[in-house]
Amino acid sequence: MAVTKPITRFTLFGGVVVLLLCLSVFPSSGQAPKNKDLVHVEAYASHKRVNSGKSFHIIITANIKQGFHINSHKPLDEFLLPTVLRFNETKGIAFGSVCYPKPKQVLFPFSPNHLSVYDGKISIFAEGKVSRNISSGDINVSGIFTYQACNDQMCFMPESVGFDIPLKIVKAD
Amino acid sequence: MVAVGGFLIGIILFAQVANHVHKIFDPLQIKNLVSVKQLFSAKIPEGVPVKLPDLIITTIEGEQLVLKELTSRNRLVVVNFWASWCSPCVEEMPHFEKINRDYQNKNVTFLGIATKDLLSVVRKFIVQKEITYKIAMDDQDKIANAFGGVKVLPTTIFIDNNNRIVKIHKGYLSQRELDENLKDLLH
Numbered sequence: 001m002a003v004t005k006p007i008t009r010f011t012l013f014g015g016v017v018v019l020l021l022c023l024s025v026f027p028s029s030g031q032a033p034k035n036k037d038l039v040h041v042e043a044y045a046s047h048k049r050v051n052s053g054k055s056f057h058i059i060i061t062a063n064i065k066q067g068f069h070i071n072s073h074k075p076l077d078e079f080l081l082p083t084v085l086r087f088n089e090t091k092g093i094a095f096g097s098v099c100y101p102k103p104k105q106v107l108f109p110f111s112p113n114h115l116s117v118y119d120g121k122i123s124i125f126a127e128g129k130v131s132r133n134i135s136s137g138d139i140n141v142s143g144i145f146t147y148q149a150c151n152d153q154m155c156f157m158p159e160s161v162g163f164d165i166p167l168k169i170v171k172a173d
Numbered sequence: 174m175v176a177v178g179g180f181l182i183g184i185i186l187f188a189q190v191a192n193h194v195h196k197i198f199d200p201l202q203i204k205n206l207v208s209v210k211q212l213f214s215a216k217i218p219e220g221v222p223v224k225l226p227d228l229i230i231t232t233i234e235g236e237q238l239v240l241k242e243l244t245s246r247n248r249l250v251v252v253n254f255w256a257s258w259c260s261p262c263v264e265e266m267p268h269f270e271k272i273n274r275d276y277q278n279k280n281v282t283f284l285g286i287a288t289k290d291l292l293s294v295v296r297k298f299i300v301q302k303e304i305t306y307k308i309a310m311d312d313q314d315k316i317a318n319a320f321g322g323v324k325v326l327p328t329t330i331f332i333d334n335n336n337r338i339v340k341i342h343k344g345y346l347s348q349r350e351l352d353e354n355l356k357d358l359l360h
Contacts, residue, residue, distance in 0.1 A: 153344035
């Protein structure tokens, strides 16, 4: 009897440790992904150096997690929040209209109506024109990318992602 | 020293296990469930108060609802966090509207909590969609925080007449699912 007692304690302790590991390592099945993990946004310009008086392109890429979507720029329902790219005012830079990708019309199990959405990887383009009168030097083009993500069961809170694109302005001869 | 250290580690381990076991085997959850699978799927997430704090909710019509009083007067209070910009929320609202009418005499009350929305938009929306059950705004997340935070919409919370959360459903609820949930919880 005296020999079996430590083994029983050891087995019990081992069991408790294994149970604790199981409870802490495996997340609950109902856990939803975090909003910020759903869409990965990157922003860059077509040129790092731009001559005054010349144009350049700004490209925003949004990588949407598989199984999720965001509303297009022109949702089919008036209450849905569109995907929008906005630029902050930058002295010496004029921004042209924003070119959004062609949306997909998708049917989801919760609705009899199609929704206009983006999924996968999308790119949004805009043109910037540097003023002739701007002096040489470093500037920052900044803005906000706003989206609202859902999957086929639920929606996540609207999200705004700020971006900064450094540019070197070179005075044209 | 080794014995004291071992004793303390033992107490911590036991407390953690007991905490998990208590949460999983809460009698309130067991009451409404029939299988182990359902038992785990209906587990109330961490951070969610099982017993709700005192909460006063003001509807968009200006009516002040004391949640504790509301729950004590009803067998079940169904709180649905939604937004006019959330398609699954919008699609399930007619189900709530229908059930609200069907369960009027069964002491079940529905309450919609508009999240991250504008009052003017919500007013327009409920007129357009002919929603008649009570709606409140939650711009500052005060109501959501009282329920342990709401990260996704729709989120539907079922509260019994002891002011205790008995079920949380995240995501779209079909008419059939909603009906089954209510029948199950009222059984």
